[in-house]
Amino acid sequence: MLPFILSVVVGSIVGLSAILIKTLISYIELYVVYFSPKAFFFLFPLVGFLVVTFLNQHVFKKISSFQGTRNVVDAIENKASIINFRLMYSKFVTTGLTIGFGGSSGVEAAIITSGSAIGSNVGQLLGLGYRLRTLLIGCGIAAGISAVYNAPMGGFIFALETVLPEFTPTLLIPLLISAATGKILFEFIMGNHLRFDAPITDFTYDQLPLVIMLGILTMIGARYLARTYDVCRQFFTRIKNVYLRALAGGLALGCVIFFLPAMYGEGYSSIDALLEGSEKSLLFRSPLAQIPFSTWFSLFFFFLLTLVKPLSTGICVNSGGEGGYFAPSIITGGFLGFLFYKIMSQLVPGADLSAVTYIFLGMAGMFACVMNAPVTAIFLIAEITQSYQLFIPLMVVCAVSYLLKYYSENLSFKIDQASDMRKSFRIDRIILNQINVKQLIEKDFPVIPVGASFRELLEVYGNSNRNMIQVIGENKLLVGLINVSEIRKIMPVAANYDAILVKDIMEVPPASVQTDEPPAQIMAKFDQLNVRYLPVFKKGRLKGFISRNRMLLQYREELTRANRFI
Known part of the structure; x- marks a missing residue:
C-alpha cells in the first residue's frame, strides 16, 4: 500500500512544480518581453543566458551539469537512485529564465529533473531502499510529463520506456496513479486545455506511401538535428570563458530571432499558427516579411525554419542557456511535416491532404528518433492533439523513422560503444543495485x-x-x-x-x-x-x-x- 500512497504524494508535488515553472515562464514573457521596447526584442536571449550562466557559476555550480533523462538514468545505475535535493527547484529557475527570455529549448528537461529529484528525495526522507526510490523517480517523471503536456499516458509510457527497465503489474499501477495525479492537479488549477487543438480530417489508407516517405524524412531530420547539436557543442566548448560563451551564444541566437521571430522560446505558438492556417503570421516582425509571399517563397521559408530550429536549440543549450531537446524535436517535426504537406500538395494537386495530419505525423516521427522513444511518441502526440483516429499512421511513421535510425546507425558503425554497452547491461546494473x-x-x-x-x-x-x-x-x-x-x-x-x-x-x-x-x-x-x-x-x-x-x-x-x- 505504501508505494501507491507515495505515488499520489509525488504526483501532487510534481504537479504543483509543473504549474510553478509554467507560471514563471509566462510571467517573464509577459512582464519582461511584452512591456520592453520591441527594438531590443532580439537581445533578450543574451540577457537570459548571462543571468543563467551567473546562477550556474555561483548559486547552482555543483549541480549545474545535471541535465535531464541521461543523468537521471546515470543516478539510478551508478548512484543508488540518490539525486541532489537542490535539483528539485534549480532547473526550474534556470530553464524558466532561459525560455522566458527567448531561449529556443524545452521545459521538459527541467520537469524530468525536478520530478526525479522529488521522487528520490521523498524516498530518502522516508528512509526507503533503492527499489522504492527508483520507483518514485519514475513516478515523478511520469507525473511531470503528464502535467506539462496534459498527457497522462504519454508521461506513463515515457517513464517506462526511458527510465525504468521492466514492465510488471505492480510497477505499472504506481506510475499510472502518479501520472493521473499530476494531470488532475495541473488541470484543476490551470484549467483543461490541449497543447494543440485543431480539427482532423479522416485519414485514408491510400496516403500510407506518403506516411512512409515522411517517416524516412523525419529520420533524416533527426540525424541532422543530432549532428547540429554536436557541432554547436564542439564550437562553444572552444570558448573557455563561460561569460564570453554566453555572450557569443546570446548574440548569435538574437540574430537568428531577428530574422526568424518564430525561433523565440519553445515554439509552440508557431505550430498553433500553422494549425490555424496562419502561416504568414510566422513572418511577423521579420525582415523577410518584405518579400512577396508566393508558393516558392513559402516552401523556402519553411525549409529554412526546419533547418534553423535545431541550430537555435543547439546554440541555446550549449552556450549558456538551459533546457532540453524534447520540445525542439516536436517543433522541428511539425515544421518538417508542414513542409512535406506543402510539397506534396504541389506535386499531387488533386490529393485530399490535411496540413494538420502531416504536422502531427512529423512531430511523432521526429520525437521517436530524437528521444529514442517510439512508443511514447505515438501516445504522446495522440494525447496532446486528441488525434486518436491517426493511431495507424502514427504507428507507421514512428516505426519507419525509428527502425531506419537504428539500422543506419548500426550499418555506419557510428554507435558510441560505451553507450551501447551501458544500454546492454542496464537491467543487470539495476538488479545489482537492489542488493x-x-x-x-x-x-x-x-x-x-x-x-x-x-x-x-x-x-x-x-x-x-x-x-x-x-x-x-x-x-x-x-x-x-x-x-x-x-x-x-x-x-x-x-x-x-x-x-x-x-x-x-x-x-x-x-x-x-x-x-x-x-x-x-x-x-x-x-x-x-x-x-x-x-x-x-x-x-x-x-x-x-x-x-x-x-x-x-x-x-x-x-x-x-x-x-x-x-
Whole structure:
C-alpha cells in the first residue's frame, strides 16, 4: 500500500512544480518581453543566458551539469537512485529564465529533473531502499510529463520506456496513479486545455506511401538535428570563458530571432499558427516579411525554419542557456511535416491532404528518433492533439523513422560503444543495485599481526575454517590479506616456518568499498581486479569484507523475484 500512497504524494508535488515553472515562464514573457521596447526584442536571449550562466557559476555550480533523462538514468545505475535535493527547484529557475527570455529549448528537461529529484528525495526522507526510490523517480517523471503536456499516458509510457527497465503489474499501477495525479492537479488549477487543438480530417489508407516517405524524412531530420547539436557543442566548448560563451551564444541566437521571430522560446505558438492556417503570421516582425509571399517563397521559408530550429536549440543549450531537446524535436517535426504537406500538395494537386495530419505525423516521427522513444511518441502526440483516429499512421511513421535510425546507425558503425554497452547491461546494473550491501558484509575472519612468523600464521589457520586471514598493523588497522592457498604452498617446507614472516606473503587489498557504494560499482571492481574479497569501510572504519560469490548468489535471488521494485 505504501508505494501507491507515495505515488499520489509525488504526483501532487510534481504537479504543483509543473504549474510553478509554467507560471514563471509566462510571467517573464509577459512582464519582461511584452512591456520592453520591441527594438531590443532580439537581445533578450543574451540577457537570459548571462543571468543563467551567473546562477550556474555561483548559486547552482555543483549541480549545474545535471541535465535531464541521461543523468537521471546515470543516478539510478551508478548512484543508488540518490539525486541532489537542490535539483528539485534549480532547473526550474534556470530553464524558466532561459525560455522566458527567448531561449529556443524545452521545459521538459527541467520537469524530468525536478520530478526525479522529488521522487528520490521523498524516498530518502522516508528512509526507503533503492527499489522504492527508483520507483518514485519514475513516478515523478511520469507525473511531470503528464502535467506539462496534459498527457497522462504519454508521461506513463515515457517513464517506462526511458527510465525504468521492466514492465510488471505492480510497477505499472504506481506510475499510472502518479501520472493521473499530476494531470488532475495541473488541470484543476490551470484549467483543461490541449497543447494543440485543431480539427482532423479522416485519414485514408491510400496516403500510407506518403506516411512512409515522411517517416524516412523525419529520420533524416533527426540525424541532422543530432549532428547540429554536436557541432554547436564542439564550437562553444572552444570558448573557455563561460561569460564570453554566453555572450557569443546570446548574440548569435538574437540574430537568428531577428530574422526568424518564430525561433523565440519553445515554439509552440508557431505550430498553433500553422494549425490555424496562419502561416504568414510566422513572418511577423521579420525582415523577410518584405518579400512577396508566393508558393516558392513559402516552401523556402519553411525549409529554412526546419533547418534553423535545431541550430537555435543547439546554440541555446550549449552556450549558456538551459533546457532540453524534447520540445525542439516536436517543433522541428511539425515544421518538417508542414513542409512535406506543402510539397506534396504541389506535386499531387488533386490529393485530399490535411496540413494538420502531416504536422502531427512529423512531430511523432521526429520525437521517436530524437528521444529514442517510439512508443511514447505515438501516445504522446495522440494525447496532446486528441488525434486518436491517426493511431495507424502514427504507428507507421514512428516505426519507419525509428527502425531506419537504428539500422543506419548500426550499418555506419557510428554507435558510441560505451553507450551501447551501458544500454546492454542496464537491467543487470539495476538488479545489482537492489542488493543490500550491509547484509552481505562478513566479519568473522581471523586476524594476525603483520610481524608474526609463518609458524604463528599456521596456528591461526588451524583454528579457523575461513579461506582468508586479515593482517593488521599498528593501531590495529588493516594492512593486508592472506589467502589460504598461499599458506598451502609454503607448508611442505618446515624450515621456512620461522624464516618467513606474514608481511612477506600478504597481499595489499587492491581496492576497498564503502557501505553506501552502489553494488553495481562493487561488482565492477570485482570483475576488473579479479579478486574474491574486498574490504568494506564506513567513514574510514573497517566494517568487514564482502565476497564476490555472495554477491553473485544474491544477484541470482534477485533475478527470481516476481517484482524487483516493490
